[in-house]
Amino acid sequence: xxxxxxxxxxxxxxxxxxxxxxxxxxxxxxxxxxxxxxxxxxxxxxxxxxxxxxxxxxxxxxxxxxxxxxxxxxxxxxxxxxxxxxxxxxxxxxxxxxxxxxxxxxxxxxxxxxxxxxxxxxxxxxxxxxxxxxxxxxxxxxxxxxxxxxxxxxxxxxxxxxxxxxxxxxxxxxxxxxxxxxxxxxxxxxxxxxxxxxxxxxxxxxxxxxxxxxxxxxxxxxxxxxxxxxxxxxxxxxxxxxxxxxxxxxxxxxxxxxxxxxxxxxxxxxxxxxxxxxxxxxxxxxxxxxxxxxxxxxxxxxxxxxxxxxxxxxxxxxxxxxxxxxxxxxxxxxxxxxxxxxxxxxxxxxxxxxxxxxxxxxxxxxxxxxxxxxxxxxxxxxxxxxxxxxxxxxxxxxxxxxxxxxxxxxxxxxxxxxxxxxxxxxxxxxxxxxxxxxxxxxxxxxxxxxxxxxxxxxxxxxxxxxxxxxxxxxxxxxxxxxxxxxxxxxxxxxxxx
Numbered sequence: 001x002x003x004x005x006x007x008x009x010x011x012x013x014x015x016x017x018x019x020x021x022x023x024x025x026x027x028x029x030x031x032x033x034x035x036x037x038x039x040x041x042x043x044x045x046x047x048x049x050x051x052x053x054x055x056x057x058x059x060x061x062x063x064x065x066x067x068x069x070x071x072x073x074x075x076x077x078x079x080x081x082x083x084x085x086x087x088x089x090x091x092x093x094x095x096x097x098x099x100x101x102x103x104x105x106x107x108x109x110x111x112x113x114x115x116x117x118x119x120x121x122x123x124x125x126x127x128x129x130x131x132x133x134x135x136x137x138x139x140x141x142x143x144x145x146x147x148x149x150x151x152x153x154x155x156x157x158x159x160x161x162x163x164x165x166x167x168x169x170x171x172x173x174x175x176x177x178x179x180x181x182x183x184x185x186x187x188x189x190x191x192x193x194x195x196x197x198x199x200x201x202x203x204x205x206x207x208x209x210x211x212x213x214x215x216x217x218x219x220x221x222x223x224x225x226x227x228x229x230x231x232x233x234x235x236x237x238x239x240x241x242x243x244x245x246x247x248x249x250x251x252x253x254x255x256x257x258x259x260x261x262x263x264x265x266x267x268x269x270x271x272x273x274x275x276x277x278x279x280x281x282x283x284x285x286x287x288x289x290x291x292x293x294x295x296x297x298x299x300x301x302x303x304x305x306x307x308x309x310x311x312x313x314x315x316x317x318x319x320x321x322x323x324x325x326x327x328x329x330x331x332x333x334x335x336x337x338x339x340x341x342x343x344x345x346x347x348x349x350x351x352x353x354x355x356x357x358x359x360x361x362x363x364x365x366x367x368x369x370x371x372x373x374x375x376x377x378x379x380x381x382x383x384x385x386x387x388x389x390x391x392x393x394x395x396x397x398x399x400x401x402x403x404x405x406x407x408x409x410x411x412x413x414x415x416x417x418x419x420x421x422x423x424x425x426x427x428x429x430x431x432x433x434x435x436x437x438x439x440x441x442x443x444x445x446x447x448x449x450x451x452x453x454x455x456x457x458x459x460x461x462x463x464x465x466x467x468x469x470x471x472x473x474x475x476x477x478x479x480x481x482x483x484x485x486x487x488x489x490x491x492x493x494x495x496x497x
Contacts, residue, residue, distance in 0.1 A: 011049030014233025032170040033193030051082035055128035062137035133169040201340030223345025234345035239390035246396025254292035257468035267449035271399040276429030294326035298361040305370020320465040339373035367402040424448040432483035
């Protein structure tokens with residue numbers, strides 16, 4: 001590895017993945033974001049990683065006192081032992097003792113003296129990593145944009161001759177709060193953090209690498225959260241980078257008549273959309289695939305957005321499916337998802353962990369309505385869902401998507417989202433009328449992975465489980481209105497105790 005190829009880990013696993021290894025060594029970088037976006041926490045992670053590697057590190061602060069930094073560290077369970085803290089806010093460090101005030105306001109300080117103090121401290125500590133927090137105080141000290149930029153250039157030239165990687169922190173509060181293009185051009189790389197307030201639920205955070213010279217980083221926005229213990233960054237999923245060889249064999253449901261409709265079952269590495277109005281048996285049908293796979297010893301996971309886990313388990317038991325048994329054996333995991341509390345990238349990371357760490361073979365998302373609620377914008381939803389689907393397909397995972405339709409009868413619509421085009425298989429469940437009774441029907445609308453039956457069959461749910469009857473004919477209004485069966489009564493099924 002040459003000098004130019006050396007990388008410095010940031011101390012954050014997600015950011016290192018975005019940067020494909022870390023920051024280029026011995027360069028000057030900008031970490032910018034509005035207050036509350038997570039800059040200080042990420043900067044401390046960078047320094048603490050250096051401490052763990054036995055490196056001398058330096059935190060130069062104009063904006064926060066050492067007491068405030070210790071409080072931030074304590075909130076994450078960290079100790080700042082090993083980090084040299086240089087607090088430029090105290091009067092003694094800048095103007096000497098004997099002054100009446102105990103805190104010197106940044107606009108009263110002399111910029112040249114401040115720069116010299118920084119240089120002296122760096123010469124004394126000889127740090128491998130430096131965090132400078134923050135540039136907004138430097139702007140106030142300079143009072144003149146030209147002088148501010150000149151001093152920053154001198155600071156860059158000073159660090160250029162040292163074996164030091166520098167992180168400049170900017171809260172973007174100077175002037176109009178807009179990005180400083182001159183500062184961007186001055187730095188070797190720029191990382192931007194954002195904090196977004198939604199109409200409902202907690203604030204969302206995301207980050208992006210604006211530029212990074214000589215680095216093939218993952219461009220675009222990446223969701224992130226700030227939790228106790230640090231910052232979690234979820235790199236944007238690029239499905240084409242995660243292909244895994246697999247055999248696209250059929251995945252049976254254990255219901256012979258239904259498997260016959262799909263010529264044996266959906267193929268591995270495909271996605272099946274199960275759609276229909278509430279009460280038609282969408283979730284129960286999906287659970288048939290889950291239970292059959294668990295009996296074969298395959299790992300499965302259910303992401304439950306709408307229903308509580310306890311309700312799902314008890315309802316499945318009513319139809320002869322013992323989910324608790326599979327959970328106890330370790331073949332089934334059920335994850336309760338609170339749509340308003342999870343970022344889309346965070347959900348994607350959860351799915352990836354199941355596939356890559358636990359070799360999950362079937363993923364069930366119940367339902368897409370809840371997934372929609374986790375997304376602030378429909379366009380982003382389609383793009384992220386499509387990328388997640390592509391990733392799961394290339395990993396050989398069968399994905400089951402439940403998409404409820406609004407209404408029970410007549411022309412029904414999905415919840416403001418048309419995802420049928422990204423699914424390989426579309427399974428349609430509907431109610432139909434026959435002899436004054438409401439019954440359920442099942443049909444296969446499309447199957448990209450192979451041939452499928454175009455007939456309509458009756459679907460029954462009773463104490464003995466899920467049953468699929470013989471193909472039916474003589475229907476009226478199947479797709480456009482309320483289906484009505486006008487044929488012989490002989491093929492219809494009755495309840496079974």
